[in-house]
Amino acid sequence: MKTLIASTFLAFAGIAMASAVQAGELWRAGGFEQPESALFDAANMRIVVSNIVGNPGDADGNGYLSLLSMDGKVITRHWVDGMDAPKGMAISGGRLYAADITRVRVVDIASGKLVSTIDVPGAVFLNDMTTDGTGKVYVGDMLADTIYRLDGDKPELFVKDALLASPNGVFAEGDRLIVASWGKGIKPDFSTAEPGGLLAVDLVSRKITPLPGAQEFADLDGVVAIGDDIYATAYMTGTLYRYHAGGAPEAIVTFKPGSADIGTDGNSTLYVPLMNEGAVAALKID
Numbered sequence: 001m002k003t004l005i006a007s008t009f010l011a012f013a014g015i016a017m018a019s020a021v022q023a024g025e026l027w028r029a030g031g032f033e034q035p036e037s038a039l040f041d042a043a044n045m046r047i048v049v050s051n052i053v054g055n056p057g058d059a060d061g062n063g064y065l066s067l068l069s070m071d072g073k074v075i076t077r078h079w080v081d082g083m084d085a086p087k088g089m090a091i092s093g094g095r096l097y098a099a100d101i102t103r104v105r106v107v108d109i110a111s112g113k114l115v116s117t118i119d120v121p122g123a124v125f126l127n128d129m130t131t132d133g134t135g136k137v138y139v140g141d142m143l144a145d146t147i148y149r150l151d152g153d154k155p156e157l158f159v160k161d162a163l164l165a166s167p168n169g170v171f172a173e174g175d176r177l178i179v180a181s182w183g184k185g186i187k188p189d190f191s192t193a194e195p196g197g198l199l200a201v202d203l204v205s206r207k208i209t210p211l212p213g214a215q216e217f218a219d220l221d222g223v224v225a226i227g228d229d230i231y232a233t234a235y236m237t238g239t240l241y242r243y244h245a246g247g248a249p250e251a252i253v254t255f256k257p258g259s260a261d262i263g264t265d266g267n268s269t270l271y272v273p274l275m276n277e278g279a280v281a282a283l284k285i286d
Helices: none
Strands: 023-029 035-041 046-051 063-068 074-083 089-092 095-100 103-108 113-119 126-131 137-141 146-151 154-160 167-173 176-181 183-186 192-195 198-202 208-210 220-226 229-234 239-244 250-254 269-274 279-285
Touching (some): 035 269, 035 279, 063 095, 074 103, 089 137, 095 137, 103 126, 176 220, 176 229, 220 269
Parallel strands (some): 126 167, 167 220
Antiparallel strands (some): 023 279, 035 046, 063 074, 089 095, 095 103, 103 113, 126 137, 146 154, 167 176, 183 192, 198 208, 220 229, 229 239, 239 250, 269 279
């Protein structure tokens, strides 16, 4: 994510190599331009891909969204244009929301038209997005230790706390948000003084709880949950991790550096944007 940087392999104590769980690549689609996020559109049985096309922090008008079929074929390369550097996305009420630096873009899914732009006051670097069971949309600000909530088209501060440690990935699961943190003390090359981990934020109390055994193990990017398992990517090393409560994170697949905001069909398939390779890979989790 974030920038094109050299990869440094980091090893952390407490990370187990996978034994029982394996991930197999089903297909890989290429030709994208810095694909940052892959979102499963269940209503239309397709995958939406965000393309940054340039510096992730530049408002240059180059960004766009693409559509992929469930078997990895490009449906529409330029489905929605007119964005800057779109990253994480969420769907609610027939609309698709895309984080775009300090704003959220809103797309009417039926027409594929960009219908509005929501300014988020105080935002620095909006990143991943998710939707809870009531249809409310959340977006994390990686460089401000903040998560906002959208109720309709009105943004509100949901939680701001240093414990979020550069929240990159967010995923709503039941009564909580799962957060993948990049880590503390981000340096100019996006390495960190302290690696990130997995957290949970209660949707009612907004209390932040570190997930046991999953702290300070990697600079995390995207995150999703399938059943009782949490999957998270580490952009710097290209590693895909699996975490189960009570255990340690398992490295189950390692791509080249650049694995970003993953998506899932909610069953046993993950969609992994490979930002530095211009591709999206589909993985079957056994």
